Amino acid sequence: MARAATTTDAFNAVAEPRRRAILDALVTGERPVNALVGELGLTQPQVSKHLRVLREVGAVEVRDDGRRRLYRLNGPALKPIHDWVKGYERTWTERFERLDVVLEDLKHQEAAHAGDEQRHGDGHAPDG
Amino acid sequence: MARAATTTDAFNAVAEPRRRAILDALVTGERPVNALVGELGLTQPQVSKHLRVLREVGAVEVRDDGRRRLYRLNGPALKPIHDWVKGYERTWTERFERLDVVLEDLKHQEAAHAGDEQRHGDGHAPDG
DNA sequence: TTGACACATGCCCATATAGGTATGTAAGTT
């Protein structure tokens, strides 16, 4: 089986750096394809294709304006991603960095002597 | 050109639902491969392969324990994703839902009558 | 040593990709 289609969901859609760049560019406001082509230094077909993917997952919406097509961001489509990663936020903001290790430690300490937490310095990675 | 490798970065790695499921399972604590196999209902090779990808992007770390290999979560690897989507958070939490439209409106209002900012609760589109 | 157990990999393959290039379509201009 091949990888899931990029249009499967927002996760797959934004896995592409250029697609994220396009969304980032649209944060400022709606824009015609040509503007994105210039700003991102991509070819027109490239931008159109990426926009199509983003459109299929609902990350952007279009609006016709003469012979131009104004694309605008539709943030809510990215909420699932935010909701998911949010669950891992504390992993780097709090001292939860070694949650499992800490839990293991607690278990051992509890079993050994319930009241002496002097040993910690296990080889922990030097920053991430 | 094909799609970027799944091991390119966290974005590509977590585009796979099963990979996210694995990470979610590891939030509780480190676990041997077999446990994940049972919890997620996947085959052993599947889990091993997914874990490899997650390992290559730093989302998980391994620890040998006899003939088992205990995998544990390494949240910080997901920070880039969080940092990125965070920029879109207001898109659905605030009344920014129609940012561009609002901006357009403001421009028109500014042109019409410049001086009346009493009404805020602009009707959020009842669309879907 | 032999065997069971826990994982990691190798191999095969159908599938979807992303880029390049060319072309199709619609709208504005002269």
Add this chain to the structure above:
DNA sequence: AACTTACATACCTATATGGGCATGTGTCAA
């Protein structure tokens, strides 16, 4: 109508994927 501008698509291709299945490697048990 002819031409240009602004996009969208079609077609082609190398590449990486993820699943199934078999097998290799290292560890504990008998």
